[in-house]
Amino acid sequence: MDAIQRVAERRADLTDVVTSLSRRLAGIKEASEWTSNDDEHDPEGVTIAFERAQVAGLLEMARTELGELDLAEARIRAGAYGVCERCGRPVGDGRLEVLPAARTCVACADRRR
Ligand SMILES: [Zn+2]
Structure with missing residues (x-):
């Protein structure tokens, strides 16, 4: 497999990851709207906040790597890859x-x- 294919494949994988994480984050936000009335006394509120931060972090990482792949593609074109x-x-x-x-x-x- 050559470099351009490898980058394209990784991009496709990451795009899937971003899509599913975005969906999960939206789901968590929705769930937190139902429980946020009594956040301090609701142990579930803490779990949701934690999961939300975790998913947001993963999403951020995937987006950063997508940006890196853009740069990798530019290097392939420039012959510097x-x-x-x-x-x-x-x-x-x-x-x-x-x-x-x-x-x-x-x-x-x-x-x-
Ligand atoms: Zn080195």
Whole structure:
């Protein structure tokens, strides 16, 4: 599979994720409207708030990765894809398979942590 296909496939997966998470978030918001009258005394209100924050966080991550995939596509067109942005060495096929939007090689990514 070449890079452009890999990015397209990951984008399709993420688009599905964003759709289902958005739906879940809407469902949670709806549910919280029914329980928010007595938030402090309602243990369910806390659970819903927690789940809502969790789903919102996942949604944010998926959207960020979609943005990264746009950048990856631009790099493919520019012929700069798969080259580590920090050290200029190849990012590596195995890594790109798992993370098609990766901008750095494993060594540089580890150093950043
Ligand atoms: Zn590197």
